[in-house]
Amino acid sequence: MSVTPVTSVPRTARTSPALLEVSADNWRLAILVGVVVSALGVAALPASVSFWIVGAMAAMVAAAFVVNAYRRRYYGGLLVTPAIAVLFVMNIFPLLWSLGLSFFAYQSNQQSIRFVGLYNYIKVLTNDIAAPDNWNALINTAMFVVLTVSTQMIVGFLLAMLFAKQFPLRKYLLILVLTPMMLSVVASGVFFTYYYDPTFGILSYVMNSITDGQFILMDSKAGAVAGIVFADAWMWSPFVMLLVLAGLVSVPKYLYEAAAIDRVSAWRRFWSITFPYIRGLLMLALLFRTIEAFKLADLVILLTKGGNDTMTISYHLIRIANEQNKTSEGAAISYVMLFMVIVLTNLYLYLAKRRNREA
Amino acid sequence: MTATTKIKGVMAAAGFAASLMVGGATISYADEVTLTMAVPDWPPTRIMKKFFDEQYKPKSGNTVKLDVDFIPWPDFYTRVNASLTSGEQKYNFIVSDSQWLGAFVEGGYFRKINDLLDADPEFKKTFMEIHPNPLNAYATYPHKSENYYGFPQFPDVLVNFARKDIICHEEEQKNFQAKYNKKLPCTGEELDAMTWDDFRNVGEFFRRKKGEMLAGKPAEDDFYGIAFQAGKAYDFSSMQINGFIWQMGGNIWDETQAPSGQAEGVVNSPEAVKALETYLSLIEYMPPVAKTGTMDIFKEDELFREGKVAMAVNWIGLGEASLDPKTSKVSDKLVFGMMPGTKGPDGKMVRWSNIGGQPFVLTTWTTDAQIKEAVEFVKWWLSSDIQHQFAAAGGQSAVKSVYSDPKYVTYRPWNRAWAPSLDWQKDVWHVPQFFELLTQQQDQFDLAITGKQDAKTTLDNIAKFQQNLLTEVGLIQ
DSSP states (O other), rough: OOOOOOOOOOOOOOOOOTTTOOOOOOOOHHHHHHHHHHHHHHHHSSSHHHHHHHHHHHHHHHHHHHHHHTTTTTTTHHHHHHHHHHHHIIIIIIHHHHHHHHTEEETTSSSOOEEEEHHHHHHHHTTTTTTTHHHHHHHHHHHHHHHHHHHHHHHHHHHHHHHHOOTTTHHHHHHHHHHHHHSSSSHHHHHHHHHHHHHTOOOHHHHHHHHHSSOGGGSSSSHHHHHHHHHHHHHHHHHHHHHHHHHTTOOHHHHHHHHHHHHOOOHHHIIIHHHHHHHHHHEEEEEHHHHHHHHHHHHHHHHHOOOOOTOOOHHHHIIIIIISSOOHHHHHHHHHHHHHHHHEEEEEEHHHHHHHHHO | OHHHHHHHHHHHHHHHHHHHHHHHHHHHOEEEEEEEEEEEESHHHHHHHHHHHOOOOOOOOOEEEEEEEEEEEHHHHHHHHHHHHHHHOOSSSSEOOGGGGHHHHHOOOOOOHHHHTTHHHHHHHHHTBBOOHHHHHHSSTTTTTTOOOOOEEEEEEEEEEEHEEETHHHHHHHHHHHHSSSOOOOSHHHHHBHHHHHHHHHHHOOOBTTTTTETEESSSOOOOOEEEEEEEETTTTHHHHHEEEEEEEOOOOGGEEETOOOTTTTTHHHHHHEEEEEEEHGGSSSSSSGGGGEEEEEHHHHHHHHHHEEEEEEEEGGGHHOOTTTEEETTSSSEEEEEEEEEETOOOOOOOOEEEEEEEEBBBBHHHHHHHHHHHHHHHHSSHHHHHHHHHHOOOOOOHHHHTTTTTHHHHHGGGHHHHHHHHHHHOOOOOOHHHHHHHHHHOOOOOHTTTTTTTHHHHHHHHHHHHHHHTSSSSS
16 A cells, blocks of 8 residues: 655745735834824824824834734744833833933923933033032942942852851851841841941940940941941842852862862862852852942932932932932933943953953 | 502602612712822821811711821922822822922922912911911912912921930039039020020030939930031931021022022122031031931931930921830920020021921812812811810911910920021022922032031032022023
């Protein structure tokens, strides 16, 4: 008996509709209509109406993409659509919206809005009244980034080296060390406010007993900075420790055994065996903590309110945008910050890649 | 079914329908009206809510619910500002700091109340009975105009809190007399007569280390003579420094003189610089936290209640906790007087001070039904009986017939300083740029308080900033 081989029947590929063909999957036409209608709406109608028209056009274009993907069986694309939609609504749209606002003169407690081009950027960077505060806050932020991140990296690394070994009560001490990271920043801030308080605080109490003087940590810039850096390191060094510890426990034991047989020095053992395993995680910790440190505001608000020349750019931004309601100026500062973070992150990624290639 | 039964059934149905209709009419008449209010979380607003729940009976017969959102003081402005500017239209009533009027009136959030006052002569009469200083501060925009926006919720002034167990101690009295050739103030009247020089003397005299003798006993901890607000947050130094500046012949930028009134030359006048220098010179006699720029009104209150300070100038609004033995170690040892003053060229005491307290305001989206009930509520709140009860529970009244009543001074020990202080109250700017002016000024004062720049540089920087900003927005020409 002969068996007829089963051959797959090729599907006929659906052709894309012509540009001007009215069809639910014609995404090119949807974009064209969306852009034209949005432009006309923005030009001719009040902002309260044109906002919804632009929103409707965006929804129409999105719907055309979805129908197009469905008809042409781009199921992969369809599956990621909800995630992309959420990303767009929660992230990309606000970013674009605030970018737009930075080119207008707009205050959230006033009803008027006026296009001013690059005026807000020029003002925040060069105006002799506004700019010095921004630059000062940026310099302070850079100082906090360097101090807090380096402290956390060193302390976190040393803690990880300690907890990579087995010793009595290790499990309980590890939980204790991780606790600060789990506390809310507000709770930690209030705790440190009392810790540093010169009248009620334990730090001044101890120092006064030793020196027989009046110890006030936060009465100078150096002291206030030290207080903030210590509180931040107390909270976030355990995070660095966790990442490094994950790397340390992944090092195969036989490598150390082989090194022991070869009588390799402790430093060589660390540099040639341990470090390559934790380098990637250390760089990750560095990246995360640098980005977070750049946004430092909560502890500053709680401990000094920006006093003693400890104002950071994030807290300054909160005051400009939320307290003084200068929305557009705040948006311009945000984009200057965003630009700096992007440059720093890319610089970091470039260096990390180059190092990997060299390795 | 017989005809009689049918008729009975129809009548019963009609009766039931009629009862439903009448009942329905009654329900629709007794509407439920909810007034949503944003207030700072502290005793004066807690007392108001308690009185409302226990005593308020709306004349309209409606069921009126007061839905109060108690917000901690440090977040109060931020939360209210965010609510208003986001457009959520959540609150009908807001307890607003007087200086916010300009920003939120111009933003279209606070409702003008002249029509409500004009429509009710009895209400207007009560309203106009409010002392002119709090009335201007809490209700008018532009400042001191006849455009009214707010009703006083809790009027407040700065007074001098003092420990009589310390300052009236015989040995301390003798030593103070010997050192300064002046009597150490002990009674309320003697506190009233204090100048800032006397205050400084008290600060210097009572600075004691732990173990040194204090009022006949070794001090249990380091002890300090004086305290006042010197914090960077919100307005926690401006409210005190303004009083020094006005008392010593200086001025802040005067919004009532706009657009001809200038900032430069006024804000940094020699008198203002001298006043700020006097303020700064007192910080060394205060608890060490003052040098960190975090001596806000709450820290100052805490230090006083914990028995670390002999005298403290603070708002009456925080006084209730000092009298409560559950929250104060000095509750039974207190005496109160007016805030210290400055002797003028004619030898008379000058007592200008920055007014505290808050009005409540109506928002523009409040419906007619809510406005009707809100006005009734405010009339009830400002009625003589409730104002007396409020004062007796620790609040204050700016209604003349209430605070002039001889009973008034018996309610709380600081009430004796209340009426005389009212005549000496001024307020800081009500313009829309208030918060910008305030934050820059607070930043500059903080630099001076923490010893980073002198009084002249501080006021020069403030004057330059204000001149620039106010010129930009057309308030200075």
